[in-house]
Amino acid sequence: MALIEFHLDSRSGVPTYLQLVQQVRHAVQLGILRPGDQLPTVKEVVTSLTINPNTVLKAYGALESEGIAEGRRGQGTFVMSSAPSPLGDDVGKLRRSLRNWFGQARAAGLDEQAIEALLSEQRGSARKVA
Amino acid sequence: MTSALETRGLGRRYGSQWALQNCTLEIPRGTVTALVGPNGAGKTTLLRLAVGLIRPSAGSVRVFGLDPREQAGEALPRVGFLAQEHPLYSGFTVEEMLRVGRKLNPGWDDAGARGRIAALDLPLEKKVRSLSGGQRAQVALTLALAKRPELLLLDEPVASLDPLARREFLQSVVEAVAEHELSVILSSHILADLERVCDHLVILAAGRTQLAASIDEIIASHRLLTGPRGEAEDVSRMHEVVRESHAERQTTLLVRANGHIYDSHWTVHELDLEEIVLAYLGQDAVRRREAVAS
Amino acid sequence: MIWLSWRQQRTEAALTAAMVTLLAALFVPAGLHLASFYDHGGVAHCIAGHKNPACAQTLAEFGSRAGILRSVVPWLTLLPGMIGVALAAPIVLDLEAGTYRLAWTQSVTRGRWIATRISFGIVMALAAAGLLAVLFSWYRGPLDKVFGRFDGTSFDLEGIVPLGYVLFALGLGLAIGVVWRRTAPAVIASFLAYVACRLFVDGWLRQRFVAPLSATWSINARGPNLNNDWVLSSGVSDRAGHLFGGDFAALQACGRVAFKGAKVLNAKCLARHGAGYNHAVWQPDSRFWEFQGIESTLFAGAGLLLIAFAAWRLLRAD
Numbered sequence: 219m220a221l222i223e224f225h226l227d228s229r230s231g232v233p234t235y236l237q238l239v240q241q242v243r244h245a246v247q248l249g250i251l252r253p254g255d256q257l258p259t260v261k262e263v264v265t266s267l268t269i270n271p272n273t274v275l276k277a278y279g280a281l282e283s284e285g286i287a288e289g290r291r292g293q294g295t296f297v298m299s300s301a302p303s304p305l306g307d308d309v310g311k312l313r314r315s316l317r318n319w320f321g322q323a324r325a326a327g328l329d330e331q332a333i334e335a336l337l338s339e340q341r342g343s344a345r346k347v348a
Numbered sequence: 349m350t351s352a353l354e355t356r357g358l359g360r361r362y363g364s365q366w367a368l369q370n371c372t373l374e375i376p377r378g379t380v381t382a383l384v385g386p387n388g389a390g391k392t393t394l395l396r397l398a399v400g401l402i403r404p405s406a407g408s409v410r411v412f413g414l415d416p417r418e419q420a421g422e423a424l425p426r427v428g429f430l431a432q433e434h435p436l437y438s439g440f441t442v443e444e445m446l447r448v449g450r451k452l453n454p455g456w457d458d459a460g461a462r463g464r465i466a467a468l469d470l471p472l473e474k475k476v477r478s479l480s481g482g483q484r485a486q487v488a489l490t491l492a493l494a495k496r497p498e499l500l501l502l503d504e505p506v507a508s509l510d511p512l513a514r515r516e517f518l519q520s521v522v523e524a525v526a527e528h529e530l531s532v533i534l535s536s537h538i539l540a541d542l543e544r545v546c547d548h549l550v551i552l553a554a555g556r557t558q559l560a561a562s563i564d565e566i567i568a569s570h571r572l573l574t575g576p577r578g579e580a581e582d583v584s585r586m587h588e589v590v591r592e593s594h595a596e597r598q599t600t601l602l603v604r605a606n607g608h609i610y611d612s613h614w615t616v617h618e619l620d621l622e623e624i625v626l627a628y629l630g631q632d633a634v635r636r637r638e639a640v641a642s
Numbered sequence: 643m644i645w646l647s648w649r650q651q652r653t654e655a656a657l658t659a660a661m662v663t664l665l666a667a668l669f670v671p672a673g674l675h676l677a678s679f680y681d682h683g684g685v686a687h688c689i690a691g692h693k694n695p696a697c698a699q700t701l702a703e704f705g706s707r708a709g710i711l712r713s714v715v716p717w718l719t720l721l722p723g724m725i726g727v728a729l730a731a732p733i734v735l736d737l738e739a740g741t742y743r744l745a746w747t748q749s750v751t752r753g754r755w756i757a758t759r760i761s762f763g764i765v766m767a768l769a770a771a772g773l774l775a776v777l778f779s780w781y782r783g784p785l786d787k788v789f790g791r792f793d794g795t796s797f798d799l800e801g802i803v804p805l806g807y808v809l810f811a812l813g814l815g816l817a818i819g820v821v822w823r824r825t826a827p828a829v830i831a832s833f834l835a836y837v838a839c840r841l842f843v844d845g846w847l848r849q850r851f852v853a854p855l856s857a858t859w860s861i862n863a864r865g866p867n868l869n870n871d872w873v874l875s876s877g878v879s880d881r882a883g884h885l886f887g888g889d890f891a892a893l894q895a896c897g898r899v900a901f902k903g904a905k906v907l908n909a910k911c912l913a914r915h916g917a918g919y920n921h922a923v924w925q926p927d928s929r930f931w932e933f934q935g936i937e938s939t940l941f942a943g944a945g946l947l948l949i950a951f952a953a954w955r956l957l958r959a960d
Contacts, residue, residue, distance in 0.1 A: 264525075265523050269522065
């Protein structure tokens, strides 16, 4: 049984392989995948999503160059010990403050699009700082 | 390494009508290629030429470097073919169809075939004529896969199937690709079926190849340019204009870019695959291509 | 490939076998009965020339012993045609249904598929026709000794011609089917073509294979014994052999005269009317196997040519 299951949003405009990369990254950050865990095999991903095997290979290749996972010949792809460690308790705190923030934003009368715009704007500047 | 499929100036004529003309393309091994085009574009003709069912009227076709007709003995075991109607002997049982495969293919993987049939819950004693469309398609696919081909040609394999059967069929195909290093060419006139599954694309229209490239490259190189109403000349000097349209105050160009687009005249947008394909299938693009060819 | 050829022709083979079995069940008992009557009922005696007054009746009785089956036999000449065309049908069906594309895209070359399926058809056809020929040659044995074997229905069902017929029918079915690719019309057209050709040969060509013998003899003389031969024409004629075409009533007037102690027809009078002789044209029984050979070669040769044509067309198809 695979440890995690991928899903695809075919309308998001994000290339399939990138979606897989992001989902692995998130799983590692949230502690769902730990160093040494095996990522789903190419065949498992291909069967569950009905996508081209090369796409999976591309995603796993990208994860390898980011240092999050490594492929071991004949065995599979595994999460590396040098992967960014999970956020742990911080995640819970961040989650709660986000929920508060959303509540405040809606109370202030912001609709979905306004919230999106605000998020994009701040995300961009946050990146520049980091 | 020899390509899975290579054609040079390939053409096929019926009477005075060319079903396929001047088709030159190369499909590398290990890819899953979508062969897209409207009905009558020449997709079936191309696939049948590739497996030796019909003879070229012009040009040549090679699979793994072999002539599928003259060297049929060597080529046939390496190429699997599934015709559009999913031909099976209607009076045979599923078991007997597997026997056909075993008797006619020295490289037949009987255990694999039976495993597939069992995994799909297909009853061995049932006659082909009492199977559903989706079940027939799976039996036909099992036959094509169990001979362990290196190249699999599927002619409109899911056109007659309901969405669930369609998904299950394609799932079987990509599983086989993952397991056995198989190259696949599948044709369809519906792009949506193929986008997830393919990494290469060949567009046929009016018997001609409009485009043949990897999907990554196609998405990376095609752009939509919008700008104030004007001429496309400057752009067309540097890049290939696929489609050109003019509104009263605005000109829109769909181009295949040859490098970066520097002209500040234009706003550059990215495109999704479907829009690109539709552009190539449009009348404008087809006419341009014919003009270039003659 | 052999298994597949068999499996795809299974129904036709079974039907053919059933039919041959049915015919055997009908004709073997009848044949045994005829043979025993021939030996023990005095027929053999009569034929051997031991004339005795009962012979006429014995022979007549013998003929009727053949029973109801006599009316069945003429239809049986259509059997080789039906068998040949039926054995071509599965291959044409493959072409019509497009399932040949399945067979031609496995690992077997087109040539091997064609050769195996056609060979299989030929073998089955010859086996069925051979069995029928043996059955009927045996059945007709006693009858042939009395009535000759050169007449229409007998010649068609005995010896080796059924083999030629079945090959011809198979060839027609394949040739027409490969070009037309629609099974039902092709089967009908092939069968009709078979019947037409058979009628042509039966009715016109066969008697001309070798120039027939002829004789003219006086009406009072004995003339040749043509019992077992194939008589093409016979009748009253003049001395030169031209058949009498006039009114027989006039000849009655010639009356009878005494001649060597018996009353015979007035020869001189008859001669004046353009009669007085008997003339016959026939193919002697001794030529039976010669004719069998010619007709078999004709049909088998045509059949094999048609089969070769069908094979060539398939090989070069598309």
